[in-house]
Amino acid sequence: MTESALELAERALGDISGETQVTVMRERSLVSRFSRSRPTQATRVEDTTVAMLRVQDGHTGSAETNDLSDEGLHDVAARADAGARAAARAAGARGEYPGLPEPEPVRAHDGYDAATAALDPGEAGAALRAAFEACAARGLEAFGIWTVGAVETAIASSAGVRASDAVTDALMKVIARSERGRTGWAADAAVASSALDPAAIAARAVAKVAEGEPVAVSPGEYPVVLEPGAVQDVLDFLGALAFNGLAHAEGRGALVGRLGTRVAAPAINLSDSTRFGRTLPRAFDMEGVPKRPIPLIQDGVAHRVVHDTRSAARAGGDARSTGHATAPGGSSFGPHPTNLVLIGGGAADERELAAPIERGLYVTRFWYVNPVHPKQTLLTGMTRDGTFLIEDGAVTRPVRDVRFTDSALRILEATEALSSAPHLVPSGDFYGRRFATGVVCPALRASGFRITGQTV
Amino acid sequence: MTLDVLTELMSRAEGRCSYAEARHVDRRDEALAVRAGEVDEFAASAADGIGVRVRVGGGWGFAATRDVSAAGAEAALGQALAVAEAQPAGPATPLAPVQPARGHWASPYEVDPFEVSLEDKLGVLFGAEAALREGGDERVVRSVAALRAWRERKAFASTDGAACTQELVAIGAGLGAWASDGTELQVRSYPLSHGGLFAAAGWEQVLALDLAAHAPRVAWEAIELLTAPTCPEGTTTIVLDGEQLALQIHESIGHALELDRMLLFEASYAGTSWVRAEDAGSLRYGSEHLNVTADATVPGGLGSFGWDDEGVPAARYPLIEGGVLRSTLSNRESAALAGLERSGGCARADGFARQPIVRMTNVSIEPGEAGSFEDLIADTDAGLYLETNRSWSIDDRRLHFQFATEVAREIRGGRLGRLYRNASYAGVTPTFWGSLDAVCGPGEWRLWGLTNCGKGEPGQVMAVSHGAAPGRFRDVSVGVA
Numbered sequence: 036m037t038e039s040a041l042e043l044a045e046r047a048l049g050d051i052s053g054e055t056q057v058t059v060m061r062e063r064s065l066v067s068r069f070s071r072s073r074p075t076q077a078t079r080v081e082d083t084t085v086a087m088l089r090v091q092d093g094h095t096g097s098a099e100t101n102d103l104s105d106e107g108l109h110d111v112a113a114r115a116d117a118g119a120r121a122a123a124r125a126a127g128a129r130g131e132y133p134g135l136p137e138p139e140p141v142r143a144h145d146g147y148d149a150a151t152a153a154l155d156p157g158e159a160g161a162a163l164r165a166a167f168e169a170c171a172a173r174g175l176e177a178f179g180i181w182t183v184g185a186v187e188t189a190i191a192s193s194a195g196v197r198a199s200d201a202v203t204d205a206l207m208k209v210i211a212r213s214e215r216g217r218t219g220w221a222a223d224a225a226v227a228s229s230a231l232d233p234a235a236i237a238a239r240a241v242a243k244v245a246e247g248e249p250v251a252v253s254p255g256e257y258p259v260v261l262e263p264g265a266v267q268d269v270l271d272f273l274g275a276l277a278f279n280g281l282a283h284a285e286g287r288g289a290l291v292g293r294l295g296t297r298v299a300a301p302a303i304n305l306s307d308s309t310r311f312g313r314t315l316p317r318a319f320d321m322e323g324v325p326k327r328p329i330p331l332i333q334d335g336v337a338h339r340v341v342h343d344t345r346s347a348a349r350a351g352g353d354a355r356s357t358g359h360a361t362a363p364g365g366s367s368f369g370p371h372p373t374n375l376v377l378i379g380g381g382a383a384d385e386r387e388l389a390a391p392i393e394r395g396l397y398v399t400r401f402w403y404v405n406p407v408h409p410k411q412t413l414l415t416g417m418t419r420d421g422t423f424l425i426e427d428g429a430v431t432r433p434v435r436d437v438r439f440t441d442s443a444l445r446i447l448e449a450t451e452a453l454s455s456a457p458h459l460v461p462s463g464d465f466y467g468r469r470f471a472t473g474v475v476c477p478a479l480r481a482s483g484f485r486i487t488g489q490t491v
Numbered sequence: 492m493t494l495d496v497l498t499e500l501m502s503r504a505e506g507r508c509s510y511a512e513a514r515h516v517d518r519r520d521e522a523l524a525v526r527a528g529e530v531d532e533f534a535a536s537a538a539d540g541i542g543v544r545v546r547v548g549g550g551w552g553f554a555a556t557r558d559v560s561a562a563g564a565e566a567a568l569g570q571a572l573a574v575a576e577a578q579p580a581g582p583a584t585p586l587a588p589v590q591p592a593r594g595h596w597a598s599p600y601e602v603d604p605f606e607v608s609l610e611d612k613l614g615v616l617f618g619a620e621a622a623l624r625e626g627g628d629e630r631v632v633r634s635v636a637a638l639r640a641w642r643e644r645k646a647f648a649s650t651d652g653a654a655c656t657q658e659l660v661a662i663g664a665g666l667g668a669w670a671s672d673g674t675e676l677q678v679r680s681y682p683l684s685h686g687g688l689f690a691a692a693g694w695e696q697v698l699a700l701d702l703a704a705h706a707p708r709v710a711w712e713a714i715e716l717l718t719a720p721t722c723p724e725g726t727t728t729i730v731l732d733g734e735q736l737a738l739q740i741h742e743s744i745g746h747a748l749e750l751d752r753m754l755l756f757e758a759s760y761a762g763t764s765w766v767r768a769e770d771a772g773s774l775r776y777g778s779e780h781l782n783v784t785a786d787a788t789v790p791g792g793l794g795s796f797g798w799d800d801e802g803v804p805a806a807r808y809p810l811i812e813g814g815v816l817r818s819t820l821s822n823r824e825s826a827a828l829a830g831l832e833r834s835g836g837c838a839r840a841d842g843f844a845r846q847p848i849v850r851m852t853n854v855s856i857e858p859g860e861a862g863s864f865e866d867l868i869a870d871t872d873a874g875l876y877l878e879t880n881r882s883w884s885i886d887d888r889r890l891h892f893q894f895a896t897e898v899a900r901e902i903r904g905g906r907l908g909r910l911y912r913n914a915s916y917a918g919v920t921p922t923f924w925g926s927l928d929a930v931c932g933p934g935e936w937r938l939w940g941l942t943n944c945g946k947g948e949p950g951q952v953m954a955v956s957h958g959a960a961p962g963r964f965r966d967v968s969v970g971v972a
Contacts, residue, residue: 066949067578070756074578078949079554079570080844082540098535101557114535121609122530125617130529156577164579178759180948210759218758286632286671367524367532402762403884407895407972408913410676415893415972417886419762436886438893438917440972464760466950487971488917490891 040083040189041199047085047108048191054090055112056135056192058321058363059083062469063152064184067159072167072177079154084468087115088363093130094122095364132364133348135194136356141325144309146316148227151203152185159183162207162233169237170211175244177237178210183228184469188319196323204315204471206461207231210420211240217433219243220264220399220420224461224473226315243399243421245433250424251489252434258392259484260385260425261446264400266377267460267474268416270305272404273443274372276412278307278331280342280359281369284350289412289444290337298337299447302380305332307341307359307372313459313475314374322365324358331372332447343370373470379477380453388452388480390428396437396484397423397430412443417490438488446481454478493541493559494656497648500543500564504650507572510546510586512649514800515539515559516843519605524637525616527624531635533609540843543567549581555844587826587834589803591652596797596805598659599790600693604640605660607694612638615664615697622706623668630670630714636706637687638664638697639942645800653802661793661954663689663940664697666706670713677716677912679897681705683734684880689940689954690791712898715910722899722914724970728874729916730867730963735896737939737957738880740856743920744776744783745957747889748810750821750835751849754828761946762887765920766816768829774816777924780962782857783811785820787836792853793940793954794839800847803836810854814924822849841951848947853938855958859930864961867931869905875969876900876907877914882972893917895972915972923964931960 038046040059047057061083068076085108086099096118100111123130162181170177182205189199205228212218221239223231261269276282277289290298299305309316309326319325322344330338339357345365347354359370382388389397399421407413415438422434454477461473497513504511517539524532541564542555552575554567616636623634640662648654665687667680682688682700690696731739751757752764766774787795787805796805801823809817821831822838838847861867868876882895899914900907918926940956 064949065574067574068759068948070758073581074550075756076846076848076948077550077552077574077578078844078846079552079574080949082538082555082557082844084538094530096530096533098537100537101539102537103557111535111537117609118530118533118535121613122533125610125613126529156574159574160577160579167579178755180759182949208759212755212758216763285669286673287669287676292673367526402887405882405884407882407915408676410671410674413972415882415884417884417891419887436891438884438886438891440893464945464950465948466945466952469949488891488893490886490888491919 040187041191041197043085043103044189044191047087051112054135054193056088056190056363058086059189060468061187062184063154064469065154065156065159066180066182067163068180069163070178072170074163085111086363087111089115089119090132090135091119091123093132094119094126095132096122097363131348132345135192136196136322136324136344137194138196139325141198141318144316144318146202146226148203151183151205151228154183158228165233166209166237169234170241173241175211175213175241178212179208181207184471186469190323192323198319198323200318202315202317205231207233207236209237209240211237211244213244217244218420222461224459247432249433249435252437252486254486254488256483256485258395258482260388260397260478260480262385262399262478263458263460263476265398266476266479268401268404269443269446270375270377270474270476272406272414273412274375276406276409278340278372279369280340280350281346283340284346287410288340289410290340294337294339296337297335298444299332299335300450301335302453303332303335303447303450304378306330306376307374308376309374311376311475313457314376315471315473320358320360321363322356322360324356324360326358329357341370341372346370373472375474377457377476379455379457382452382454384454385478388454388478389425389430392425392428395425396434397425407440414443415440436490437486439485440487441485449481449483450479451482452480494646494648494654496561496564497646498654500568501648501650504545504568508545508547510650513541513543513564514843515541515646517644518641518842520641522639523612523616524635525620526635530613538842541567542843542846543571544846545571545575547572547575549583550575550578553846585827586823587831589651589823589834592647592655592798592802592804594655596657598691598795600660602694603660604662604694605642615702619666619702619706622703623666623710625707626710628714630672630717631668631710632671633669636666636702647802649802655798655802657797659691660693661689661691662693662696663687664700664702666702666709668710668713670717672717675717677713679709679713680879681709683939685941685943689793689942690938691793691795692791716898716912719910719912722911722970726966726968728871728963728965729967729969730871730874730876730902730961732878732961733937733959734939735877735880736856736959736962738883740854740957740959741941742883742885743889743892745851745854747920748819749849750819750825750829754825760948765888765890768819771816771818775814776811776816776921777814778927779813780859780927780930781811781814781924783854784857785810785852785854787852789853791938792956794852794956799836799838800840801834801838803834803838806836820849820851822847825849839953841953845947845949845951848951850953851955853956853958856930858933858936858960861929861931864931864935867929867961867963868902868907871902871905871963874902876902877916890920893971916967916969917971918967926965926967927962928965929963935960
């Protein structure tokens with residue numbers, strides 16, 4: 036019988052004395068990739084890693100391995116122990132890590148689907164065929180991915196934590212492309228692959244492929260409608276730049292001195308809610324701290340930042356982990372909200388959002404966004420796969436992709452309206468160990484969106 | 492290594508697919524960071540596994556497993572065949588020919604970083620981080636000294652007869668200081684941002700950086716930036732330091748010349764290219780001062796190897812000569828599709844659980860005739876000297892870009908002047924490289940190793956090096972951010 040992730044964690048913890056956390060992550064995933072309406076790459080991964088965190092006098096050392104033999108587990112424990120002891124010796128004083136979290140009840144969720152976990156390559160093939168057919172019907176080619184994953188996470192610690200969680204995720208992304216290089220994008224994600232409709236996703240991408248030559252626009256400020264695919268980037272970066280409790284504690288965060296003040300339009304209600312409808316649920320963070328809904332911006336007022344154990348210790352006072360550790364013991368980059376939810380507004384859809392705009396821009400999604408000035412939440416990036424002009428309240432002509440350089444908080448401050456139906460926009464990059472995340476958000480209309488350049 | 496397991500697996504793959512290859516990758520990583528007089532990170536990792544890739548008809552299948560036994564490899568082969576066969580049938584296309592790779596290759600180093608004690612490593616970092624704080628200025632809100640080393644051992648076999656092994660050892664280190672006065676936040680790094688300067692080398696690489704000696708300047712410059720004037724907006728001459736020029740090469744030349752992007756294989760994620768496969772030999776990419784080389788043989792390069800991850804031998808060849816495009820970066824599949832005689836040897840994979848895709852090796856701008864850095868500044872009447880990358884972004888065809896640097900210094904009358912903060916510049920790739928009018932000489936040229944190049948689905952992170960010396964560009968838009 037196969038050893039469960041929690042059984043493996045307990046075996047690794049074994050009879051180790053001293054403060055120790057064992058984290059097991061077992062990934063099974065399948066990615067089918069396509070280009071020019073042909074399958075190009077299909078990747079199936081099965082891997083299990085055991086991460087060992089050792090604590091010595093407030094100092095930590097961590098090591099991980101995918102060698103699950105007793106010898107491999109002893110070796111990883113020895114390396115983590117050596118690191119923690121060396122850290123303690125080098126510092127010569129007690130470190131700031133306050134100790135492993137005590138066990139807390141963990142709530143179940145509905146984030147696992149057994150059929151999705153089967154990783155059926157036949158399902159991938161059928162999804163690709165559906166996308167190819169939908170694009171071919173309009174004389175277009177299909178590009179994108181279909182992917183499913185099943186990840187088990189288990190934590191056993193010397194503090195008494197015994198927790199396990201199993202999640203699945205499914206994602207399909209389609210870019211439809213014409214011979215002239217015009218493109219349209221659509222993507223959906225869900226806990227279960229059965230919730231994806233490949234033909235419908237492809238049809239949405241196809242509908243974005245505009246005919247006619249894209250027009251140029253001058254740098255300047257424009258009223259804008261951002262689809263959920265673009266809002267997701269703004270919010271995800273805001274999560275890192277404004278709500279990271281470590282950056283906040285060190286005076287680097289965008290909300291230093293601004294908590295309790297208005298930082299966004301009154302319609303903005305942003306939270307980290309792991310059980311909100313459409314999100315990808317998780318039971319606990321990488322320290323075993325249970326996930327709970329955390330309000331971040333309420334009615335436009337900045338409410339709080341998120342913490343792991345390490346950032347909470349650095350913040351001091353009554354700060355406690357909010358369940359946002361992204362690594363055992365807390366990441367040196369700080370905690371991160373991985374289940375952002377922006378509540379929708381009163382507009383029926385993007386068309387209604389565009390209606391009041393005399394001349395503005397309509398953005399499907401962004402590309403290559405990076406911070407320019409973190410404390411100002413100033414970002415730059417390009418638009419991609421569906422940028423249009425709004426004229427007299429209607430989406431009219433395609434626009435050559437533009438560069439924006441604007442502040443995420445300013446965009447939320449200038450938000451005038453939100454669509455009613457939030458959408459789960461997946462990040463979908465899957466670098467390193469599979470950790471599916473997404474932002475649940477609606478489309479929005481904002482004023483003064485700053486364009487600083489345009490491609491040729 | 493399990494080369495025997497792999498070659499035996501390949502013999503069993505014969506007849507079940509048109510092509511198969513298997514890689515066993517055993518990788519060990521170690522990362523250390525010190526912040527505020529404490530170890531901020533000690534993370535050691537070991538990942539060992541086999542990746543099997545097969546071609547059935549026109550489709551590929553790839554499966555990865557941590558089970559490195561013969562049974563595990565056989566199971567991965569079966570899974571790779573299953574996922575390949577389940578896909579919609581595509582046209583069978585050829586692979587560029589290759590001589591079977593045989594033998595062993597290893598990157599050179601003097602002192603194995605995994606033989607250096609933790610105490611010695613921490614000693615270097617504690618000393619450097621303390622030097623960042625030695626001024627006692629409370630405006631320094633974060634100070635970090637960090638290093639990272641890795642060793643990757645690979646075995647590779649294919650149904651084309653390849654059976655080879657190789658080993659790469661790499662290491663890098665750096666430091667950074669963040670200063671804030673409550674409203675403004677500035678960062679200064681050494682020797683570059685993005686975590687430090689990395690090379691395929693040993694512990695000697697870290698010692699040569701002499702982190703502690705540079706730390707006081709780094710901290711002071713971060714503080715000085717808090718009150719420095721903002722970089723003015725306008726059009727002017729810029730001189731890029733080697734690190735920023737390396738990133739400029741990476742983003743607007745290296746990625747643009749990846750043949751898979753030109754053939755639309757990466758349109759789903761990383762994007763395409765403004766360059767067409769048929770442009771080689773005729774496209775003017777930049778000025779006559781632009782000479783760019785792909786070189787997987789250069790010692791110290793993070794993109795150096797004996798063979799790429801398809802068993803194609805390492806090579807050095809020109810990409811751009813005198814501003815004219817000569818060749819592209821390719822793997823066996825893209826080379827064959829583009830009608831090339833051979834692969835460019837650029838197939839690389841991130842660990843055992845990812846399949847090889849087209850990647851840069853070491854893509855470098857060749858040294859020019861502008862002499863030393865001091866000579867170049869002395870030859871510049873007015874402009875800005877931009878140093879150390881802070882922000883980067885480029886469109887999905889690698890045309891319109893915008894970069895920001897940690898510092899800018901005024902150039903006036905052939906001398907460096909006052910400091911500016913929040914410096915940025917923007918441009919369009921061929922116009923920008925067309926404005927290159929000087930590159931410093933061999934004495935200023937060095938490899939800049941980067942570890943964070945992302946591409947592929949599922950995502951793959953790759954380390955690459957770019958050789959560069961400071962270069963000068965005319966009529967560039969600055970202060971755009």
